[in-house]
Amino acid sequence: MAAVDSLPAVASKGGRNGRCNLLFLHYGDDAMRGSEISLLKIMYGLDRERFGLFAICNRERYRQALEAAGVTARCAEIPEVMVDGRYLRLQVASFFRTVFSLARYIKRNDIRLVYCNNGLPSQAGYYAAKLAGVPIVSHVRSPYNLRYILLYRMNRVTARVFVSRAIRDEFCGKVRPKGLSTVIYNSVDTERFTPARQRDGGERAELGIPADRIVLGQVGSLIYRKGIDVVLEALALARESNAALHLVLAGSGADEPAFRRAAETMGVQRAVTFLGEVAEPLALYQQVFDINLLASRREAFGVSLIEGASCGLPAIGSRVDGIPEIIDDNSSGILVPPGDAAALAQAMLTLAADRSLRERMGAAGRQIVLSRFSLDRYVASVGAVIEDILAG
Structure with a gap:
């Protein structure tokens, strides 16, 4: 160089x-x-x-x-x-x-x-x-x-x-x-990142995710700051009440081996898909995710949240740094305290149980993106x- x-x-x-x-x-x-x-x-x-x-x-x-x-x-x-x-x-x-x-x-x-x-x-x-x-x-x-x-x-x-x-x-x-x-x-480019006209199930099938699952997704580095350990713990807690929950993690990072071991220790490894680095997440937002997550301990902004919202997804995010400037709590998504697995699990269950709520929050998120981002x-x-x- x-x-x-x-x-x-x-x-x-x-x-x-x-x-x-x-x-x-x-x-x-x-x-x-x-x-x-x-x-x-x-x-x-x-x-x-x-x-x-x-x-x-x-x-x-x-x-x-x-x-x-x-x-x-x-x-x-x-x-x-x-x-x-x-x-x-x-x-x-x-x-x-x-x-x-x-x-x-x-x-x-x-x-x-x-x-x-x-x-x-x-x-x-x-x-x-x-x-x-x-x-x-x-x-x-x-x-x-x-x-x-x-x-x-x-x-x-x-x-x-x-x-x-x-x-x-x-x-x-x-x-x-x-x-x-x-x-x-x-x-975010709101002309590209748009809600899917319909979901055909093909993307999920390629990932081996059953059609009846409620898919939670987080896009970002697999590092401690992004709260992946908290997401895994919350998933384990939430699946005690709703076994249809499935988690997709798109990204890579130095802590990925530790997170894979944690998923096995918690017994949720079959309910977690580690995708590795994804060059283009659009198909995930449009065809795979039902709920978009960002459980970071620190997060200056959170581009993945506005990408998902632009595609009509409801969000769950940590109440930290710039995330509350993206998610309108109880309108376009749910904010939870950073590091609080129990609160995150409850938010997962709330959105997973109510499809109409997910749709209303997703529509609200899309309007926020159009007006602000x-x-x-x-x-x-x-x-x-x-x-x-x-x-x-």
Whole structure:
């Protein structure tokens, strides 16, 4: 993988012929999750007559996805300087090389604004943008403790975009940030993610799920933060009253072996389908799930909830962080305390027992998505922030 130092300049497409060049910085792993997908939506939606789009990311897979979106993309390491307990990254020499290289890249390519997708790239991006004399935006997609906020310089950037009010309020409760702070919710393509006209049973049959089962589904990483252990415990409790419940887990993660063992220990392994990583969950929402879950212990927003709601599914979610900004309790779904398996089991039983309630909540969820979380609204809001900053 190239260092930023070695990245060639690209012929300028900036102000000289009417377009403003924007540079997007992204750091992540190989999985295509909410952060990666949400940034791609911005790329596809921004006006290409108005903006020239450049990006630097640390994964080749994502670089290819950006190139497919028509973005001039490069793959390079994005070093970090962080001391936080056992997490120690002091890439000082490479960090300063990267800062100066980024600043040169910004100037050579006539970049007018740097947009950092989450915290880590904001650190190098902040100093590079300062050297180059351009504004910088940090899209804050996760909760951060004070040390990360300060070292990543998210409190000092020109503007911050938060994925939920909860994350904004937590951030601003720790530090008084400079510049603009605004909330822009993540989005879903409501023309693609729509309720199925009818269910033919084929998708369930392929997964070996009997037609008479009530299927609960959760899409996301199989990690402790997502509350998979709580979901499994709740399923075991709920199946004591309703043996027709079946759970589908779409995703992968470091804790998957432990969750598989837990399912066996609880005796529910035959009522749980581990799908692994799913590139496209649309068919799950439309043809497999009856109830959409997100039982996270922390969750800045929860894209899977708006995807399922857009497809007309009722939801059960933890009353934590940004989730209550998606689910209207007892209207489009049910909110439960995070980590409370008994409350989650009761919510499962309530929705499983009443098909008409599921349909009413699913219809309400669809209307909420149309009004709050549409793709057009999302891209227009991000574009407005960029335009406001460029206008000074």
